[in-house]
Amino acid sequence: MRSLDWEQLQLRLDGDESRPPIDVDRLLVKIADAGRMLGIGRTSAYELVRAGELEVVHIRRSARVPVASVHAYVDRLRKAAS
Numbered sequence: 226m227r228s229l230d231w232e233q234l235q236l237r238l239d240g241d242e243s244r245p246p247i248d249v250d251r252l253l254v255k256i257a258d259a260g261r262m263l264g265i266g267r268t269s270a271y272e273l274v275r276a277g278e279l280e281v282v283h284i285r286r287s288a289r290v291p292v293a294s295v296h297a298y299v300d301r302l303r304k305a306a307s
Contacts, residue, residue: 278298280294
C-alpha cells in the first residue's frame with residue numbers, strides 16, 4: 226500500500242480532488258474553506274459565522290476565518306459533548 230503525503234490526504238478529506246488542499250500553515254482561510262476543514266458545506270459555514278460561532282475578520286472587502294477560530298469551535302463542540 227502506497228503512503229499518502231499530507232497534501233494528498235488533504236485532497237481526499239472532502240472527497241473533491243479537483244480542489245486544491247487547504248494549507249494548514251495559513252492563519253486565515255476563506256469561509257468556504259473553513260467549512261471544508263469542518264466537513265460541512267459552504268452554507269453551513271456561513272450560518273456559523275452569522276451565529277457568531279466562527280470568528281471572521283475582514284481584510285478590505287474579503288472575509289476570512291482565523292484557523293484558530295476553527296480549532297476553538299471544534300474544542301467547544303468536544304467539551305459540550307462530554
